[in-house]
Amino acid sequence: MTLILLLLAGVFPLVSASPQVSVIVADYKVSPAVLLPGEEGTLTVTLKSITSGTTTSSVSYGQDVSQTTTSITPYIDSVILKSKDFEVLGGDSKFEGNIGPDQPVPVTFLIRAPQKSGMYFPEVWIRVRDGQSLKYPVPVNVNTQLSVLRTPSLALENTFPEPVKPGTKVEGTIRIMNEGSTQADNIRVFVNGTPPVAIPAGISSFMIDRLGSGMYREKNLSLLIDKNTQSGIIEVPVRMSYALLDGTIIEDSGSIGLDVRGESEISITSVETTPSRVKPGEPFDLIIRVQNTGTGEAKSVSATVNLPIKGAKEAFIGRIKAGNDAPATFVLEGTEAGEYAYHTTITYVDDWGTHTLEKDLVLTVADGGDSSAMIILILLILGAGAGGFWYMRRKNEDD
Template sequence: MYIKICIISIALLFLMGVFPVQAADPAIVITDYEVTPSVLMPDEKGIVTVTLSNTQVTGTTPVLSPDESDSDFSYLTSSSIIDSVFLDGKKDIDVLAGNGQFEGKIGEGQSIKISFVIRAPPQSGLYFTQLLIRIRDHEYIKYPIAINVNTPISTVRQPALILSQSSSGPIKPGESFPVKITLTNMGISQAEDITLRVKETGLNIAPLQTNAFHIAKLRQGEESSGEITFNTDKKTTSGIHKIPVEIAFTTPDKGETQVTETISLDIRGEADVSIMSLETDPERIQENSPFDLVIRLDNSGTGDAESVRASLDLPFQGTKEAFVGRIEPYNDAPAVFVLESGEPGDYTYNLNIEYKDDWGEHQRTENLTLAVIKPPDNTVSYIIFLILVITCLVGYRFWSRRGDV
């Protein structure tokens, strides 16, 4: 009977306001935290970032009646006032900075980030710190934060999308070619709503029709493929071109994740060396006389022509081989031969051209003709010239003697 009377008395004292009423639940909550790096090495420093939010919504404050005073509803303002924020390392984690850095009020619907510098212990393991938030007129808010020190433990099961590619082989500039792109989920959870998109690069390589494809979902160990056709410009340089590929997907916690991978395209230019022009010096080749044969070789292909050589099989004495070297696309270079002609006539000969490009060694043979003429016969000219000289001398003699007659 005595106990019942005490309980009733205490209840009446609470109702009469003798004892203060415990405030309602505070509006401050911890909405997120992050440890950087996610896995610390022993004795390594890291940063713990905590997000505090005020969940109180504007317009929820009650209207006071004439019988109520501000003190009756003091929790509505004090529940968002923070007196201190403290990270307790529990004797294992050293908190180097950040404790006591914030106190004050967080506005309605607002959030703040608070960071702490920590140092990991010398031993590997999983450690638990405790975040202590003192809210005015309330008890401490306590929140455990796990610190992973060199242990293979993942707090979130995430997918891991691995990109691979396959194509028909090296590509010539100016051609269109398909590339098969495969995504394999090597993670430990499912990935959903996957979009693969080839990004613009400003190069002379671009998707021909579409630059993306979509995959609904990939479970652990599953793979899916799509094909994208690329088009190249003839001026695309030779080499390995890296094309960025953007992969966007949804994680199990409904978070959107975006990563960028690359595919490699092997572009190999193809040279095309041929005769551009041919000339001799002198222009008319006489028998048994020296002359120069100049043949200009042109590269009309899409790649460099390396180690260009030219040779001919004319039955003359002289230089019959010429080393030209490298000829870049849309350029030309001379092959010069210094020769001594033979007997008059038309000579059919072969010009052999050898060169290398990204696709290997090449040879080309051109059939040409060279004319050698006899020197002109000047006997008649000499006779006529002699007659003219004699005639002039006779005429002059007669003219000079007319005064003696």
Template sequence: MTKPMSSPDGNRPGREDDHLPRKALLISGIMVLAILAVCILPVSADAPTVTISDYKVSPSVLMPDTLGTITITIENTASSASVSESSGPITTNTFQTVKTTDINVNIQNVHLEGNGIDVLTKDFSQVGEIGPGQSIPITFSIESPDKSGIYFPEVWIDTDGGRSTKYPIPVNVDTAIGIQKKAILILDSSLTGDVNPGDEAPVNLTVTNAGQFLADDVTLSIANVSGTVAPKTSDLYHLGTIGPGGQKTLNLVLLTDKTANPGLVQVPVTIGYTTIDGTPTIQTADIDMMLKGKAELGFVSVDTSPPRLTENDPFDLTIRIENTGTGDAKQVSAKVDLPAEGTKEAFIGKITPGNDAPALFLLEGMKGGDYPYNLTVSYVDDMGAHTLTRQMNMRVPPADRSGNIILALIVLGILGFLAYRYWYLPSKKGDGTFPWVKKN
């Protein structure tokens, strides 16, 4: 029998040919796995679900047999899906593609089961799709029952795939359950009389606790309204503790700026207190102050034209009136009661603060002498109607009659001389008869 020939390396002839089928099978398997890897798409995603993320009952407490609304917010809790695609041989050079796809939820029907509450709105059917993280509000009209209590209507939500969600909504019908009891501080302010810019304003403050629990460490902080109103002394006041239904009063003085414009001024007040559980609380309020401008009229000058009056000659009288107050003087008029004919009343109009205006009177002549008279000024400001009267005096120099006296003296002298010459001398030296008398 002939022995098979041996190869130089000692192996039997045909050994290399035996490895070829095995390599082919391995390569074929790898290719099949690669094809399967390309065809199979592994998906990692959350199943689409919905939840009630928020709800609101309006009003928060219903009275029996009254209407209201329930608004729910439906949210899709699903996230976006990550889809991976792989191809090529499974080596270090494997290629991979990641694609993101949104998962929507399709809402088929939304129903509100009353459970004692009368639901007036029909079901919402075929609401539609909402994407991941998106939400949609749904509102139902309801009517409360005639009995007080806490009711729990349920929201039923049906989606594709037969999934459903139920969520109870508490509805309060005329009960104190769930209503927060707390201290409620109310500030009331009162002023004594009208406030004129530049004056001090006494203010009475009353803080009342209208809540059901006490307010501890109550403080009032008065704001400084720049250029208008400011506290005269302190701007922070401590009132202590105010129990339910209790009140405390505070008297303070506010300073007003003289240059402030008349009108409504609101002084902010901050009320700070601590609740029964130790929670610091702050409330805000206002002190309403009505600033009313006050006019103050005076007299600048009194002039006549001509400056030197003459007996029985016409003249003009001018009196300048000024306003030194903080408000406008309106409808200003003036009159004099001089015993003379002419215009003795003048209408001026409006005099603003810091200004003056003339009152002009046209008068006929008067006899010489001193004439006391009254000047009466009427005006209106924010405080109301006012009348101001001032006593004044006017002197009219009498006419100069010295020339007439001298002429009369001259005439009397001439008459005396003639009497002496033609009457006295003849009577004294003769028989007492006048020269023109004939003797018998």
């Protein structure tokens, strides 16, 4: 029995390319549990990702650079069962692809037992592209009185939406499953939020009296995502404890993975011209200041105006981070005096897609001539009239 447990604990790396990308064998099952010599059966291993972190890719649009953040997920090249004693009838290299976070992937092999009774340890070889591959021995009982230690094994799955927005409350369900071979009792589940990034809204812990082998229990859960959370993968830790039949308390852990993506929100804060007073026939700059009041970066921001005036009617702004603003400048030629109603369209891209803001505005071109000299002349006339009135009044008083 000691030899069996030692072998069960052994996981031997084949290739170590990057410690950030790896998988584990979370569980295994042989059916039937005890094979007869020459009998056919199945061996199933459940793979899970233990990868955490993100990777960022950049794409250039002229002078603008768009960045996309995605979670790192292991890519399985092959899953092979190696044994000099068992005949593998099917299942070798049948699985290839990515394993996402909190995604258990069962891989099943059809096997034929050897003719001699005994305990055997065929090895499952898992090759991970650009990551740490592994070799895992699985005990298989062929017609012996020995048995492998039977224990519970809790697993966690969730149905939270992906992606989610900062500053929102998300609703989802977590499922606690017993994938082991015996019952687990007095199960306590604690959702340990990571303030202020993500915290439970309401219930954060609950208890399950018991879970038999193959059984599961679901609980609804709400999480609050802080509005200042940066885009990327965040993990909400979940701690689980349960009791064995002899009263021993076992602790296990899992996590709820959330793909947070900020949403930009564009608005116009001001419209001005240079010079501030536009005169007929003189060129000028129209400046529309654009602000991002959202939670994510706005990329590829551009603006257009449909003014009936010659000049540059398109302006490329580029990127505007959350909380910042930037000007859209249009260099225009002179035109006649009057009021010009025009339509401006601002387009931008964020992690949720392409958006458009449209606004109707008015440009005023003042009448020709400089009215400042006329104002000064009027003031002089009024001053001279007041002075004459004061002089005549004093003269009458003296007489």
